[in-house]
Amino acid sequence: MGARHISFTPAKPLLASELNQSTLDAKYAVRGKIPIRADEIRNHIESNPNSHGLPYDRIISANIGNPQQLDQKPLTWYRQVLSLLQYPHILDKVDASVIHELFPKDVIERAKTILGSTGSMGAYSHSQGDSYVRKSVAKFISERDGYPADPQSIFLTGGASAAVQYLLQILSSDKNSGFLIPIPQYPLYTATIALNNAVPIGYFLDEANNWSTNPTQIRQLIHENNAKGINIKALVVINPGNPTGAILTKEDIKNIIDIAAEHGLVLIADEVYQENVFEGEFVSMKRVLSELNEQHPELYSNVQLASLHSTSKGVSGECGQRGGYMELVGFTEEVRQVVFKLASINLCSVVSGQALMELMVNPPKPGQESYEVYHAETSGIHSDLQGRSSSLYAAFNKMEDITCNKPMGAMYLFPRLNFTEESYPKLYKDSDDTGVVVDELYCVELLESTGICCVPGSGFGQVPDTYHLRTTFLPPGTEWIESWANFHKEFVKKYKG
Amino acid sequence: MGARHISFTPAKPLLASELNQSTLDAKYAVRGKIPIRADEIRNHIESNPNSHGLPYDRIISANIGNPQQLDQKPLTWYRQVLSLLQYPHILDKVDASVIHELFPKDVIERAKTILGSTGSMGAYSHSQGDSYVRKSVAKFISERDGYPADPQSIFLTGGASAAVQYLLQILSSDKNSGFLIPIPQYPLYTATIALNNAVPIGYFLDEANNWSTNPTQIRQLIHENNAKGINIKALVVINPGNPTGAILTKEDIKNIIDIAAEHGLVLIADEVYQENVFEGEFVSMKRVLSELNEQHPELYSNVQLASLHSTSKGVSGECGQRGGYMELVGFTEEVRQVVFKLASINLCSVVSGQALMELMVNPPKPGQESYEVYHAETSGIHSDLQGRSSSLYAAFNKMEDITCNKPMGAMYLFPRLNFTEESYPKLYKDSDDTGVVVDELYCVELLESTGICCVPGSGFGQVPDTYHLRTTFLPPGTEWIESWANFHKEFVKKYKG
Structure with a gap:
């Protein structure tokens, strides 16, 4: 090596300021500043278990809907099949009687059926997803809605996030491409819009009316933005709502479809919380569109809908398994081919996640061997989640200067912090002095005082001069809720008046 | 519904021509036109098993390195641990003696260790990847290279593709951002460059010298492109080579690092085939950089290297499990944070794929219960792959007007079709008449006649007026090679002279 003749002036290392501006601009609060601080505290506690000097022993991660990070158990049905899919050879290793102690017959059959199509969890599937799984998804959709679904229009994706990224x-098509998104919204949308150098156009959900949509306001935004030269491409709907926890009425959905039909907007229906319903009824966008289309094909046959689902939510919350699907309705074959090409560049979504999606849309039926356990586990988790959401909702309603809509679905509450400048002058002074907005300041102090990690409303968007926060209701027990209530009292004492 | 007052003029549906131009421009030949035609033929055979009218009964998928789609068996070690990770409760269901028939002790211990860190396969991990897995990867790198690696610099990604996408x-930063890529290259690079509206700058690998790199040519390209106003950001190296199957010498690597150091180019080292070595030795870019840095820190301490690895290749080829990692070396913390933000927007890579990466970099050691089976399986697959590559190489060298470099690594051969216009006037006439380039025409006829699906060299890039194709050597048996040789004879007969 000494023999090489080297002579050059080394260049300077890359600065962040030289990077793609859109990657600098994108924000993702759900795993942003406050969760990053929570990670630091968690590491501090783990490194100093007996001398961390904090009034709490653990971080309560209420910033993200991640049930299995907390105490939620996976469904036995899912995991038994996934276990066999990874190691089917186990069936040949011990006697049939032993195998039957380990795996019910329907589990073994389903694993064989899935492997009959995928071959192995270790082989790339078709880029659009395994054909058997796509057929199962299409069957699920058609049974849910009473209208047919085509396996060719289903894309199996890595969670719903990958589908959002393909669509956006x-x-x-250029920097004047606009996307109508609800405010508040799940920040994947603003982040992905920023990464694509497009324009987010927020339409406000109406907090006073259970976070419903206002079609008049949406039409007004379309006219205003068209006049400014923005070419609006799509309208995003999150139902059940994230972060709002609200469920849209059928009337709301019809109004939205009318707007899409008239203005040629692609509808992106983020329906990943469709199983997480405590009050009211989830009606899919696809079903409403199909009904309208049946009655008025001259008006609705051109509507293009992409509806998204995920294995990360529901009662099971298999977030880490990265399963999801997107159904494309009404798109031209040409456009579908472009989505397919993007999926091809990614080769395929994880095959075990595809299999999990099949298990989710095609669960055991009454009479089948796994049914009882499946039914007991799913209804147990469902009522447990409902109970947790009610307890947290009740707790917020007892806190001074907090109001909260009754949770109908999803995994979140989005309470409003009614801290006016008049009543909380010290809070606004601190906010002005530090440049930290009011709701972020609240979340920072909540984290530092109690270890509870949630996300300020500013990360999701909110009506100007209103303040909220998003919290999941997933953490177990009531102790954390009590410590939140105590913190809140101190916070009000510190800043009010 | 009849009561609604509906009156609007429906808009036209979206045309492909209205989409983001970069998504229309991107090309990905590995799953492009010929593989899509192969899918059609496969569907035709499956739908008409007894009356398909073709001279073959199945498609031989030699277009993509997907070993488990063919006959390759997964490694028992991987699958036993993955099976337990999905359903650890199996350990409580039967007697210890039965469990021990099913799972060796080290499998059970490893599953417990991984679950001790991840909690569950169903929980989102840290966006950068599980901390235990990242520590294992860092240990693997430091033992491989003899230089330390930092778990904080490791990102666990969905295959290597996700890492390439983050980096590009x-x-x-703008449409004058350039990326130096080898020609021929794996088309993920050109596709991702197109999607980011950046400029691909191809440097030719030297076929006559075992596909080695030519530093003089790379420097020349840098000068030419800088003069044109292109701001070159990174230099991509694929080692072992895809599609070439070649392995770079240490001297080649040093020369590349010198260029990066002098011109401030980020080095992207795609080293996913590092286990697939039949001849010569794989030396990592990280190791060579560390050596240079130790001797001449004044020259090399600013070099920024991203090196990529994957669970999809190696002897196991667990493509469908989507595991991978990226190590960032020499990047500023600011830049690392931007990569982290992109990873956060994707939440996390699939957790079972992260676990698989751990199993790959930290396999059973001599004396451990799983070692013998692991060793027997991995060396069996390795020598089997080596045998297949040699047979195919020998077959190509017997074919008229085909030359092929000796395969050293990876999963591919990239033979050259020496069909000159002088010798093959009919072929060029057909090519002119149909607008299908010569190598594509060869691949189309090969597919239609034999069912063998491979990819024309034009999908990877090649020196103008040369023609190649990429084929994996993964399909089992020799019958397909014979049918290829017979096809080739007919092709030469049809077109030569």
Whole structure:
């Protein structure tokens, strides 16, 4: 090596300021500043278990809907099949009687059926997803809605996030491409819009009316933005709502479809919380569109809908398994091919996640061997989640200067912090002095005082001069809720008046 | 519903021509036109098993390195642990003696260790990847290279593809951002460059010298492109080579690092085939950089290297499990944070894929219960792959007007079709008449005649007026090679002279 003749002036290392501006601009609060601080505290506690000097022993991660990070158990049905899919050879290793102690017959049959199509969890599947799984998804959709679904229109994706990214990427044709998104919204949308150099156009959900949509306001935004030269491409709907926890009425959905039909907007229906319903009824966008289309094909046959689902939510919350699907309705074959090409560049979504999606949309039926356990586990988790959401809702309603809509679905509450400048002058002074907005300041102090990690409303968007926060209701027990209530009293004492 | 007053003029549906131009421009030949035609034929055979009218009964998928789609068996070690990770409760269901028939002790211990860190396969991990897995990866790298690696610099990604996408996205600051890529290259690079509206700058690998790199040519390209106003951001190296199957010498690597150091180019080292070595030795870019840095820190301490690995290749080829990692070396913390933000927007890579990466970099050691089976399986697959590559190489060298470099690594051969216009006038006439380039025409006829699906060299890039194709050597048996040789004879007969 000494023999090489080297002579050059080394260049300077890359600065962040030289990077793609859109990657600098994108924000993702759910795993942003406050969760990053929570990680630091968690590491501090783990490194100093007996001398951390904090009034709490653990971080309560209420910033993200991640049930199995907390105490939620996976469904036996899912995991038994996934276990066999990874190691089917186990069936040959011990006697049939022993195998039957380990795996019910329907589990073994389903694993064989899935492997009959995928071959192995270790082989790339078709880029659009395994054909048997896509057929199962289509069957689920058609039974849910009473209208047919085509396996060719189903894409199996890595969670719903990958689907959102494909859609926003193909639709962002230039920097004047606009996307109508609800405010508050799940920040994946603003982040992905920023990464595609497109324009987010927020329509406000109406907090006073259970976070419903206002079609007049949406039409007004379309006119205003068209006049400014924005070419609006799509309208995003999150139902059940994240972060709001609200469920849209059928009337709301019809109004939205009318707007899409008239203005040629692609509808992106983020329906990942469709199983998480405590009050009211989830009606899919696909079903309402199909009904309208049946009655008025001259008006609705051109509507293009992409509806998204995920294995990360529901009662099971298998977030880490990265399963999801997107159904494309009404798109031209040409456009579908472009989505397919993007999926091809990614090769395929994880095959075990595809299998999990099949298990989710095609669960055991009454009479089948796994049914009882499946039914007991799913209804147990469902009522447990409902109970947790009610307890947290009740707790917020007892806190001074907090109001909260009754949770109908999803995994979140989005309470409002009614801290006016008049009543909380010290809070606004601190906010002005530090440049930290009011709701973020609340979340920072909540974290530092109690270890509870949630996300300020500013990360999701909110009506100007209103303040909220998003919290999941997933953490177990009531102790954390009590410590929140105590913190809140101190916070009000410190800043009010 | 009849009561609604509906009156609007429905808009036209979206045309592909209205989409983001970059998504229309991107090309990905590995799953492009010929593989899509192969899918059609496969469907035709499956739908008409007894009356398909073709001279073959199945498609031989030699277009993509997907070993488990063919006959390759997964490693028992991987699958036993993955099976337990999905359903650890199996350990409580039967007697210890039965469990021990099913799972060796080290499998059970490893599953417990991984679950001790991840909690569950169903929980989102840290966006950068589980901390225990990242520590294992860092240990693997430091033992491989003899230089330390930092778990904080490791990102666990969905295969290596996700890492390439993060890197190209952050580095593409405007439409004059350039990326030096080898020609021929794996088309993920050109596709991702197109999606980021950046400029691919191909440097030719030297076929006559075992596909080695030519530093003089790379420097020349840098000068030419800088003069044109292109801001070159990174230099991509694929080692072992895809599609070439070649392995770079240490001297080649040093020369590349010198260029990066002098011109401030990020080095992207795609080293996913590092276990697939039949001849010569794989030396990692990280190791060579560390050596240079130790001797001449004044020259090399600013070099920024991203090196990529994957669970999809190696002897196991667990493509469908989507595991991978990226190590960032020499990047500023600011830049690392931007990569982290992109990873956060994707939440996390699939957790079972992260676990698989751990099993790959930290396999059973001599004396451990799983070692013998692991060793027997991995060496069996390795020598089997080596045998297949040699047989195919020998077959190509017997074919008229085909030359092929000796395969050293990876999963591919990239033979050259020496069909000159002088010798093959009919072929060029057909090519002119149909607008299908010569190598594509060869691949189309090969597919239609034999069912063998491979990819024309034009999908990877090649020196103008040369023609190649990429084929994996993964399909089992020799019958397909014979049918290829017979096809080739007919092709030469049809077109030569």
